[in-house]
Amino acid sequence: MRPQSVGWLFLAPTLLILAVFGVLPFIYVLVVSFFDWNSFAADPTMRFSGVQNYRDLVFDTGFLMSLWNTLKFGVFAVASEIVLGYFLAQLFMRNFPLKGFFRTIHTLPLMIAPVAVGATWRLMTVPGLGPIPYYLDRWFGYDYLISRYAGQAFLTTVVMDVWHWTPLVTLTLLAALSSMPKEPFEQAQIDGANKLQTFWYVTLPLLKPAILSAVFIRLMDAMRTVDEVWMLTGGGPAAATRYVGLYIWRVVFPKTDYGYGSAMSLITLYLTIVLCWLLYAGLVARRDLRKPE
Amino acid sequence: MKRDRKGLSLTFWLFSSLITLFPIYWMFCVSAKSRVELFGAPTFLIRSFFSENYWATLTNTSFQGYMFNSIVIATSNALLVTTLSLFATYALSRYKLSGKENIFFWTITNRMAPPAAFLLPLFLLYTQVFVVGDWKMFDTRIGLILLYCVFNLPFAIWTMRGVVDAIPQELDEAAFVDGASTWQVILHVILPLARPGLAVTAILTWVFAWNEYLFAATLTSVHARTITTGLAEFVTVTGTNWGQMAATAMLTLIPAIIFLSLVQKHIVAGLTFGAVKG
Numbered sequence: 001m002r003p004q005s006v007g008w009l010f011l012a013p014t015l016l017i018l019a020v021f022g023v024l025p026f027i028y029v030l031v032v033s034f035f036d037w038n039s040f041a042a043d044p045t046m047r048f049s050g051v052q053n054y055r056d057l058v059f060d061t062g063f064l065m066s067l068w069n070t071l072k073f074g075v076f077a078v079a080s081e082i083v084l085g086y087f088l089a090q091l092f093m094r095n096f097p098l099k100g101f102f103r104t105i106h107t108l109p110l111m112i113a114p115v116a117v118g119a120t121w122r123l124m125t126v127p128g129l130g131p132i133p134y135y136l137d138r139w140f141g142y143d144y145l146i147s148r149y150a151g152q153a154f155l156t157t158v159v160m161d162v163w164h165w166t167p168l169v170t171l172t173l174l175a176a177l178s179s180m181p182k183e184p185f186e187q188a189q190i191d192g193a194n195k196l197q198t199f200w201y202v203t204l205p206l207l208k209p210a211i212l213s214a215v216f217i218r219l220m221d222a223m224r225t226v227d228e229v230w231m232l233t234g235g236g237p238a239a240a241t242r243y244v245g246l247y248i249w250r251v252v253f254p255k256t257d258y259g260y261g262s263a264m265s266l267i268t269l270y271l272t273i274v275l276c277w278l279l280y281a282g283l284v285a286r287r288d289l290r291k292p293e
Numbered sequence: 294m295k296r297d298r299k300g301l302s303l304t305f306w307l308f309s310s311l312i313t314l315f316p317i318y319w320m321f322c323v324s325a326k327s328r329v330e331l332f333g334a335p336t337f338l339i340r341s342f343f344s345e346n347y348w349a350t351l352t353n354t355s356f357q358g359y360m361f362n363s364i365v366i367a368t369s370n371a372l373l374v375t376t377l378s379l380f381a382t383y384a385l386s387r388y389k390l391s392g393k394e395n396i397f398f399w400t401i402t403n404r405m406a407p408p409a410a411f412l413l414p415l416f417l418l419y420t421q422v423f424v425v426g427d428w429k430m431f432d433t434r435i436g437l438i439l440l441y442c443v444f445n446l447p448f449a450i451w452t453m454r455g456v457v458d459a460i461p462q463e464l465d466e467a468a469f470v471d472g473a474s475t476w477q478v479i480l481h482v483i484l485p486l487a488r489p490g491l492a493v494t495a496i497l498t499w500v501f502a503w504n505e506y507l508f509a510a511t512l513t514s515v516h517a518r519t520i521t522t523g524l525a526e527f528v529t530v531t532g533t534n535w536g537q538m539a540a541t542a543m544l545t546l547i548p549a550i551i552f553l554s555l556v557q558k559h560i561v562a563g564l565t566f567g568a569v570k571g
Contacts (some may be wrong), residue, residue, distance in 0.1 A: 007388030010380040011396070014446055017377070022403040022443045025414035032414065090310075096302045104557045105310045108317070111549035113504035117520045119542040120316045121502060122528070123323050129535055131319060131335040165315065224407035227506040228520075231528055245409035249507065258413060265410035272407055 033262035040256050053263035063264060065239060066247040067271070073243060074222035077161040077213055084162065085169025085214065086207075092174050110167040118231020121160045125232070147232060150240035153233050157241050160232060161222060168267070169214045176210030216279045223272050244268050297564045309496035317546070331535060346540035355448070359523040363503055366519060370441045371499035375491055377442070378449035382457040382478055382545045385450075387465065393502050397454070402446040408444075412511050414438065420510050432513045440508055445498040452497075456490030459481065503548060520545050 036049040055062060057188035092103060109117070124130040125146055136142040146153040146186070184206065188198045202209075229235065235242035235250060242250070252261040323331065327343045330336075350356050385393050418430075423430035430436040464486075465478045473481070484491075506521040513522065524545060527538035 004388060004390060007332075007390050009382040010384035011390070012387075014381040014400075014450070015396070016404055017439060017442045018400060018446060020539060021415075021440050022406075025411045025418060026406075028414040028418060029410065032417070079526050091302075091305070094302070096299065096306065098303075100557065102306045102310060104312055107553060107557065108550065109313065111500055111553045112317075113506065113521050113524075113549070114384075115504075115506045115524050116542040116545050119524060119527070119538060120320045123320055123535060123539055124316055126535070129323070129331055129335070131337075134335050163313070164485065220405055220407075224409060226409055227525070231525060235527070245407060245507075248409045249412060249511070253412060253416075253511070258417065261413045265413055268407055269410045272405070293421045 029262045029265055032258055033266050035259045037259040038255070038257045046259075049259065052259050054267070056260065057263055057267060062239065062251070063244075063247060066242050066244045067268075069154070069239075069241065070223055070243040070245075073158060073161070073225070073241075074219050076158045077165070077222050078218045080158070080162045081166045081169045081218055082211060082215060084166050086173055088166070088170045090178055093168065093177050099258050106170065107167045110171075112164070114164070114225075114227040115231055117160065117164050118228040121156065121163075121228075121232050125156060146237070148237055150237055153237055153241050157229050157232060160228060161225065163203035164228065165218060165221065169218060172214040172217075173207065173210055176207055180206055190202075212279060216276060218271060219279070220276060221270075223275070300303045320539045320542055323535055324543050326536060328536060343536075346536040347544070349537050350541045350544060355518075356523055358543075359518050359520045360515055362434060363520040364440070366437050366517075368504040369434075369438045370445060370502040371495045374442055374445045374449045374498045375453075375495045376493065378446060379457075379479070379484070379487065379491065381446075381450050383483060385454060386457045387462070395509075397450070397479045400450050402447075404444050404447040408507050412507065415508070416511055432515060432517050434517045436512060437505075437509060437517060437519070438511070441502045441505060446502055448501070449494045449498055452494050453487070453490060454525040456487050460486045477514065488560070493556050496556050500549055500552055503545075 033053055034048060034050060035046045036052065037046040088106065096102075112120075122130075124132050125144075126148075127133050127145060133144040136144045143149075144152060145157050171217070177261075184202045185198065188202050193201065205211065220289070224245050225243055226249055229241055229243055230246055233241045235246045245268075248261060248264055254266055255261075318337075322337060322339060324346050325342050325344075327345070330343070337469045384390065385397055390396075419431040419436055420429060423436075460483060465482050468478045468482050504521065505519075506525060509517075509519040510522045510525065513519070520541075522540070524541050527533055527541070
């Protein structure tokens with residue numbers, strides 16, 4: 001009555017689009033990464049060069065620095081988002097007037113285009129126009145200039161990311177908190193556990209899968225941040241906020257060094273997968289622990 | 294004492310909302326001020342609404358084109374994605390297809406890849422491979438519409454899977470017994486019941502497509518430019534017109550704000566795809 005072929009027919013368009021626009025570029029980039037190919041070079045044809053592109057990458061300090069900065073950015077931003085997101089999610093579990101209204105406001109940054117987020121923060125930090133440099137100077141005599149000081153630029157990108165993406169963490173954890181069973185908490189109360197003990201021994205283990213998937217999603221996103229940072233700092237000062245996506249897009253791409261750019265793209269993809277795999281391994285380990293009950 | 298806590302919580306939420314809204318409010322302030330007002334101490338009150346920045350963007354013919362492109366691309370993509378995801382999730386949910394769970398997981402991996410890693414191959418494919426005679430996929434709206442499926446389809450499939458799975462199989466079995474075709478079952482049984490989920494999915498995919506910048510900036514040059522690329526153009530030009538940039542940015546977030554207030558209640562389930570199942 002229900003032949004499999006009809007099912008495949010329904011899936012076919014989806015699989016076709018994903019294959020052509022998702023898998024094909026991946027295969028293409030894999031092939032090109034083994035070639036020396038630069039359309040601006042004296043010889044603009046593709047020449048097979050083996051792993052030369054990958055060998056060059058290891059010594060490309062610009063690339064390694066941008067990887068390191070990306071990782072630092074990801075860790076700082078995601079850690080702050082998890083802490084802040086958990087705190088807000090816990091508060092949203094309580095009942096208070098105008099809850100829906102406040103939740104809408106706290107979800108708003110999530111819906112804004114990254115380019116517009118970058119534009120917003122640029123308007124806040126531009127000297128002579130933005131309130132941040134103005135009031136920091138006036139109230140604290142603090143010299144804030146992200147086009148000059150690398151540390152400030154880095155921190156500003158982190159704060160911007162936290163502003164933009166904490167809502168996602170809050171929503172994820174809120175969903176997990178609302179679907180949590182009540183019994184373990186009642187049991188803990190009967191056993192006389194204090195708030196800290198309850199948090200450590202009951203809430204945290206129960207929430208671990210949700211926290212891990214929030215970290216998982218956010219870290220992947222942070223590792224590929226491009227548009228927001230591009231709008232805010234343009235990757236500067238010098239290369240302080242030139243994260244890896246920006247590096248590929250703004251440095252390698254315009255040079256039309258296709259082979260090298262492909263190798264770099266693949267390494268970035270590979271590192272993202274490794275990071276996610278490590279996190280996923282953590283998730284699975286947690287599941288095995290929970291099963292016996 | 295209880296009253297004190299209520300007051301405290303209200304104060305906290307007001308303060309927290311203030312921080313959340315401040316960057317957007319400041320952008321609105323900049324967009325509503327004339328050039329002269331912008332210089333000098335930053336003020337957070339708008340004495341008179343200076344609408345010239347908005348008119349400058351709205352009457353600029355290239356910006357009208359960008360906005361038109363964005364609307365066409367986001368709408369077509371959302372329609373395409375919701376339609377395809379309904380079929381795909383129906384197949385995944387109702388048929389015994391070998392390896393379907395693997396396919397289901399594979400779809401989401403398409404969303405994980407960093408877009409920057411795919412800029413180069415896509416650029417090459419669009420300019421040199423996807424070419425028919427004089428026609429190139431580069432700088433076309435259809436190119437972006439199809440490409441956005443790569444990150445929107447997995448999201449839609451993951452959210453729609455739960456929706457379609459939740460519709461009792463007995464309902465379509467009953468329809469089959471009454472002599473309905475598969476097509477009629479999807480149209481008259483599944484579609485009406487999946488409508489709320491479909492609406493949320495459509496709105497979120499619309500917003501994601503509207504917000505996209507990197508691919509739009511790389512894979513278009515003149516004809517298919519979108520509003521986000523138009524916004525980014527303000528930054529690279531020397532002597533930025535801050536007021537107009539703020540006004541344009543405000544225009545890009547109006548649809549997001551409207552849609553958010555529409556789907557606010559359902560968004561928790563929609564945005565956390567799979568996270569809760571974990």
